[in-house]
Amino acid sequence: MDNTTYIALSRVDTLTRALDVTANNLANANTDGFKASRQLFSEYLVKQKGPNTLPGDKQEAYTQDQATYRDQLQGPLRATGNLTDFAINGEGYFTVRTTQGIRLTRNGQFHRRMDGTIVDGSGNPVLDNAGRNLVLQNEEDLLSVATDGSISTQTGVVGTIGLVTVDNPQTLMPEGHFLLRPTTQTHTVVRPEIRQAMLESSNVNAVSEATRMVEIQRDYDLTFQLIQTESTRNMNAIDKITAEPSV
Known part of the structure; x- marks a missing residue:
């Protein structure tokens, strides 16, 4: 040869x-x-x-x-009409708690469990801006989510969706099910912009x-x-x- x-x-x-x-x-x-x-x-x-x-x-x-x-x-944003669907406009990732640790995702197709916990498609709890599980009371109906991620119900503001970012997105390791594992320190997004009842499509x-x-x-x-x-x-x-x- x-x-x-x-x-x-x-x-x-x-x-x-x-x-x-x-x-x-x-x-x-x-x-x-x-x-x-x-x-x-x-x-x-x-x-x-x-x-x-x-x-x-x-x-x-x-x-x-x-x-x-x-x-x-960024992929195009499309309306879904589902109040627990969220799209990030700009930088940042949602954070979820898995059995392997904290993971990041851009897929905001969430739903509420019977106990009021907001979870992703695999049942992983979505975290708020303090790193806690985002939970709504069973009797509360989700009314609106402001662009900064704050969630309001009949009782007022009950939590804020946490968005984080990393210095170099290329260091994130894909793990399947729309999840990314951070290998470096994450940072809270200073000016988050979340759109309710919308999802970010593939780019x-x-x-x-x-x-x-x-x-x-x-x-x-x-x-x-x-x-x-x-x-x-x-x-x-x-x-x-x-x-x-x-x-």
């Missing part, structure tokens, strides 16, 4: 990863609060080696999958992702065709050498 094949294989490897990332984005195009993943590619240079290598000879350039990051662009543009998938597949096919061509060329060269009569 020569260097051309190795370089092409490095490209195939990164394209395979890109296809997986794009497919996951498409699968979550309708997932509330989902942030699309993007890839960072880099050129991995390797110096040529051998007895005939001269100073200044070109280096071999391989493709390297450097990292995957989340696109932090995935399905048309763009589908187009991207077609482009990746085409590049993959062309690169794989190059590998097959190089393999055929090498086999033909070997056949010619072995077929030549020895002197």
Whole structure:
């Protein structure tokens, strides 16, 4: 296997990863609060080696999958009419208490349990701005949530939805079920903006992702065709050498 094949294989490897990332984005195009993943590619240079290598000879350039990051662009907000649905307009994350600890989420599709606790879709209690479970009395009906997150019922203000942020959102580790695990210190959002009876849609543009998938597949096919061509060329060269009569 020569260097051309190795370089092409490095490209195939990164394209395979890109296809997986794009497919996951498409699968979550309708997932509330989902942030699309993007890839960072880099050129991995390797110096040529051998007895005939001269100073200044070109280096071999391989493709390297450097990292995957989340696109932090906010998704569009859509009205749901459900009073326990909340959307964050701007920065910040809701906080929920799980059996593994505090987790963050942008998906504000919540509901109230029979005991009055506000929970997410997995039953994790939503926390207020003091880090306590957000609980409404059973007899109270949720009336309104102000843009700062304060919840008002017939008895007045009964709590405030807590929003936090981190210095670098890329350090948040996804854990499934719309949850993110903070790996650095969180900070309270100074000027939160919450919209009641609304949800933040996915920021995935399905048309763009589908187009991207077609482009990746085409590049993959062309690169794989190059590998097959190089393999055929090498086999033909070997056949010619072995077929030549020895002197």
